[in-house]
Amino acid sequence: MATLHNLATRTAPADPFTLTAGRVHEAEGPGRRAFALFQTLRHPGPVLWVLPAHEPQRPMLRGLPFGLGERLMLLTPKGETDLLWCVEEALRAAPVALVIAEPQQVLSLTAGRRLQLAAEAGRTTGLMLIRDGQGSNATETRWRCAPAPATAADSTLHRWSLIKNKSGTSGLWTVNWNGATAAVHLVPPAGERHQPAEPPR
Amino acid sequence: MPLADARAICPDVASRPADLPREAAALAALRRWASRYAPMVASDGTDGLMADITGVAHLFGGEADLRGDLHARLERAGLSVISAIAGTRGAAHALARHGGGIIADGALAQGIGGLPVSALRIDHATAEALSRVGLARIADLTALPRAPLARRFGQALVLRLDQLLGHQPEPVAAGAEPPHFGVRITLPEPIGLQSDVMAGLALLLDRLCATLALHHQGARRLRLELRRVDSGTVQVEIGLARPMRDPVRIAALFAKGVDEIDSGFGIDGLRLSAPITEPLPPEQIGNGPTLRHEDALADLVSRLGNRIGFDHVLRMIPADSKIPERSFQIVAAAWSEPVAAPQRRGPARPVTIFPPEPVTHASGHPPAQFRWRRMRFTTLRAHGPERIAPEWWFDDPAWRSGIRDYWRIETQEGQRLWLFHTPQDPSWCVQGEFA
Numbered sequence: 001m002a003t004l005h006n007l008a009t010r011t012a013p014a015d016p017f018t019l020t021a022g023r024v025h026e027a028e029g030p031g032r033r034a035f036a037l038f039q040t041l042r043h044p045g046p047v048l049w050v051l052p053a054h055e056p057q058r059p060m061l062r063g064l065p066f067g068l069g070e071r072l073m074l075l076t077p078k079g080e081t082d083l084l085w086c087v088e089e090a091l092r093a094a095p096v097a098l099v100i101a102e103p104q105q106v107l108s109l110t111a112g113r114r115l116q117l118a119a120e121a122g123r124t125t126g127l128m129l130i131r132d133g134q135g136s137n138a139t140e141t142r143w144r145c146a147p148a149p150a151t152a153a154d155s156t157l158h159r160w161s162l163i164k165n166k167s168g169t170s171g172l173w174t175v176n177w178n179g180a181t182a183a184v185h186l187v188p189p190a191g192e193r194h195q196p197a198e199p200p201r
Numbered sequence: 202m203p204l205a206d207a208r209a210i211c212p213d214v215a216s217r218p219a220d221l222p223r224e225a226a227a228l229a230a231l232r233r234w235a236s237r238y239a240p241m242v243a244s245d246g247t248d249g250l251m252a253d254i255t256g257v258a259h260l261f262g263g264e265a266d267l268r269g270d271l272h273a274r275l276e277r278a279g280l281s282v283i284s285a286i287a288g289t290r291g292a293a294h295a296l297a298r299h300g301g302g303i304i305a306d307g308a309l310a311q312g313i314g315g316l317p318v319s320a321l322r323i324d325h326a327t328a329e330a331l332s333r334v335g336l337a338r339i340a341d342l343t344a345l346p347r348a349p350l351a352r353r354f355g356q357a358l359v360l361r362l363d364q365l366l367g368h369q370p371e372p373v374a375a376g377a378e379p380p381h382f383g384v385r386i387t388l389p390e391p392i393g394l395q396s397d398v399m400a401g402l403a404l405l406l407d408r409l410c411a412t413l414a415l416h417h418q419g420a421r422r423l424r425l426e427l428r429r430v431d432s433g434t435v436q437v438e439i440g441l442a443r444p445m446r447d448p449v450r451i452a453a454l455f456a457k458g459v460d461e462i463d464s465g466f467g468i469d470g471l472r473l474s475a476p477i478t479e480p481l482p483p484e485q486i487g488n489g490p491t492l493r494h495e496d497a498l499a500d501l502v503s504r505l506g507n508r509i510g511f512d513h514v515l516r517m518i519p520a521d522s523k524i525p526e527r528s529f530q531i532v533a534a535a536w537s538e539p540v541a542a543p544q545r546r547g548p549a550r551p552v553t554i555f556p557p558e559p560v561t562h563a564s565g566h567p568p569a570q571f572r573w574r575r576m577r578f579t580t581l582r583a584h585g586p587e588r589i590a591p592e593w594w595f596d597d598p599a600w601r602s603g604i605r606d607y608w609r610i611e612t613q614e615g616q617r618l619w620l621f622h623t624p625q626d627p628s629w630c631v632q633g634e635f636a
Contacts, residue, residue, distance in 0.1 A: 030615075030616060031615075033552060033553055033634075033636075034552065034636040037552055037636060038636075046498055053513065056555040056556055057553050057554075057555040057634075058531075058553065058554060058555070059517070059552060059553055059554075060525070060528075060529070060550055060551055060552060060553060060554040060633060061517040061518075061519060061528065061529035061542060062519075062525075062528050062529065062542075062545065062550040063549070063550035063551045063552040063553075063554075063633070063635070063636075064542075064552060066542070066544075066545065067542075069517055069518075069519070069529075069539075069540075069541075069542040070539040070540065070541055070542065071539065072516070072517065073502075073514065073515065073516055073534050074514075074515040074516070074517065074531065075505060075509065075513060075514055075515070076509075076513045076515060077509040077513060078509065078513070082508065082509050085508065086505055086508075086509060089501065089504055089505060090501065090505070093497060093498070093500075093501040094494075094497055095494040095495075095497045095498045095501070096498070096501070146615055147615040147616050147617060147636075148615045149581050149611065149612070149613050149614070149615050150581070150582075150611060153582060156617065156635070156636065157615075158636075159615075177636070179552065179635070179636035
């Protein structure tokens with residue numbers, strides 16, 4: 001029984017896509033929402049998604065990864081100030097596992113720093129889905145995410161590049177993530193693809 | 202009397218459907234008011250009140266003066282009333298429905314003897330049977346021996362007769378007053394500091410939460426009224442994400458509202474009330490971290506809801522519809538419980554959905570090339586179509602263009618879009634984006 005329990009709640013293995021807990025991260029690019037959904041699978045517990053009230057693009061329940069709909073709450077504050085306040089409050093709350101927010105304006109250094117302090121206080125991870133170039137310098141990591149055209153019919157490729165990292169190196173990965181599980185398949189770069197050896201002549 | 206008969210007698214009769222809940226509420230209000238005449242006032246059926254005025258009449262100058270006072274006050278309020286005073290409850294009931302009046306002590310049998318037997322609170326069949334054997338008045342019944350009466354017409358008739366004459370006791374049982382969740386405090390000196398108000402609030406909350414705990418209730422909405430010395434009133438109102446009666450946690454939610462009030466020249470009275478309460482049975486505490494997490498999450502929802510509004514703290518629950526927009530509902534998190542999503546079947550659905558946005562420069566079916574949001578896309582793969590018909594029983598303006606053929610389009614640019622084509626009004630629109 002203990003083993004099962006450990007399996008269910010064990011932390012994800014240290015791979016490049018693990019977000020440091022208790023810090024605020026940023027993601028930009030057209031695939032940022034997919035990246036956020038991928039991260040929800042690695043954070044068991046309540047997930048808060050803060051998006052402006054006028055934002056027409058909303059998550060669709062049937063398309064979300066299985067089991068996320070029950071623990072997802074949407075916050076739709078009216079203005080940017082309220083949005084940042086909501087994010088800070090949610091980060092400060094201990095039971096929340098992940099806070100995803102879509103700010104509309106440039107995150108100032110002050111705002112970014114305040115969010116980091118709130119995340120440290122509540123030991124909650126935050127992920128800000130920013131527009132291109134509107135992040136703050138206080139962020140722990142910044143990801144540029146874009147969907148990539150698939151080479152095979154059943155693959156859904158994503159190109160996730162780590163363009164800022166306060167405690168590590170940056171990198172670029174092409175992954176095959178099907179939108180349902182917490183596991184991804186790393187796709188090797190085209191030049192180093194493992195191919196069958198040439199038959200000797 | 203049926204409405205048709207009433208119309209035949211009086212063609213101009215004005216009729217209105219009976220509103221029983223409002224009538225009952227009006228009667229309850231009148232019952233509250235009538236407690237000025239007696240300590241015990243109960244409602245008597247749906248159209249009457251019964252008050253036990255034993256030992257009260259002399260305060261109003263006698264029974265006749267009491268009744269006169271009652272009539273005068275109710276007439277001033279625009280109500281027509283018939284009242285009766287008698288030695289027993291049954292006699293008062295019977296007389297009030299047959300003209301009203303006062304029956305003096307010791308004259309009970311004579312006073313009500315002339316009333317018809319239907320005034321005895323017996324069912325219609327018994328009254329019919331009595332009149333068929335020629336027993337039309339109560340005086341006819343009182344003279345008869347009891348045993349044959351009980352054998353022929355049942356024990357109920359004899360019981361009612363005994364209650365009418367006072368042989369069987371029938372006390373006036375007033376209904377229990379609904380609990381009142383409001384406390385107040387009046388201060389000898391006006392206060393103005395935020396910390397003082399919070400200290401006063403803590404005192405009130407302790408008392409209110411004790412009352413709530415006594416009645417196994419939890420507050421859902423709380424209102425703090427502050428009376429200023431210039432006789433103005435300021436209000437702070439908070440909502441709670443779930444019923445609660447924990448003074449410390451509630452006080453924390455009031456902090457922001459109290460911070461914003463204008464105390465003027467000082468506040469000399471505080472009143473705290475819980476207008477909306479819900480049942481909250483006592484819980485066993487220390488039930489593991491799960492319960493504490495739920496509490497903490499409910500606190501967070503309360504804090505968020507009190508600032509951005511409870512209709513902006515939302516949760517998605519599945520709904521039973523094939524229409525993409527209606528396949529889930531967005532409801533307020535404070536008034537709903539999370540629902541487990543059913544196992545997914547059928548074609549894939551996008552992760553985000555938005556109102557349909559038309560594409561331009563679409564060529565081919567499905568489009569090999571198109572433009573959307575000023576971006577140019579080339580189709581790499583297309584899955585579909587999946588035909589969804591509108592729900593004809595709803596008139597949805599978005600679905601007036603008829604059936605839709607949904608396609609999952611993988612583009613060379615990388616994005617995987619959810620397009621639909623409306624064959625009855627040929628055009629292509631984007632409605633969602635896949636992961």
